[in-house]
Amino acid sequence: MGSDYVFPQTANREIKAWAAANGMEIKGEDLAPLGSTDFSTIVNKVRSAKAGAVFNTLNGDSNVAFFREYANAGLKAADMPVVSVSIAEEEVAGIGVQNIVGQLTAWNYYQTVDSPVNKAFVDAYKAAFGAGKPTSDPMEAAYASVFLWKNTVEKAKSFAVADIQANADGVSFEAPEGTVVIDGSNHHITKTARIGEIRADGLIYTVWDSGKAVVPDPYLKSYEWAKGLK
Secondary structure (H helix, E strand, O other), X not given: OEEOOHHHHHXXXXXXXXXXXXXXXXXXXXEEOOOOOOOHHHHHHHHHHOOOOXXXXXXXXXXXXXXXXHHHOOOOOOOOOEEEOOOOHHHHHHHOHHHHOOOEEEEOOOXXXXXHHHHHXXXXXXXXXXXXXXXXXXXXXXXXXXXXXXHHHHHHOOOOHHHHHHOOOOOEEEEOOEEEEEOOOOOOEOEOOEEXXXXXXXXXXXXXXXXXXXXXXXXXXXXXXXXXXX
8 A cells, every 4th residue: 555656656666577477466546636645444444354464655644544444443463564765764653652562664774884984884873963863764875875976976087976876886985875886887885785673762663674785776767577567
């Protein structure tokens, strides 16, 4: 389920193709208008489906309404977990941790990533903005992007866009999430995939990761299950 615009529509096509190639059944699919706050009908459909899990591509305040309705309906992560791709540490507080504890998220970075680089990043951020302010994946991605640009400019010895593009391949940065490297063929970066669990303290903890950075393939050319997707 998701919000009705291009990202969730595209993600759902990919999810259905992956599921079909891996022996999984899609019990149902719903797209809500962007900004929708009424999820009673969708949550009732989810409950009736008795699915193994829900993949959530809702965005914005819709997540608040959805998870509150999900909790009010008596649905719990232990019985039917929701995997979300737009909920980071900041959103957990807005939704109310009591409504979302135990649920899962898919990102590349969490505040709880255990590394010296991330500890220094988190400590510096909290010193600047307050101990109660968490870091998050979108925030860390923006931070890493600035340093990748800096490193590419220094390699190119130029601020010209064409020179930066020509020198981007192989440029890296030791980011809080781990080492990221630019692929010169598509200008995307290697990133480690992580699934996290939201816990009672409002933070997200890694419960699975890809073990190494995933090579970027923005058009899914190397994935057999994606053949035929347009």
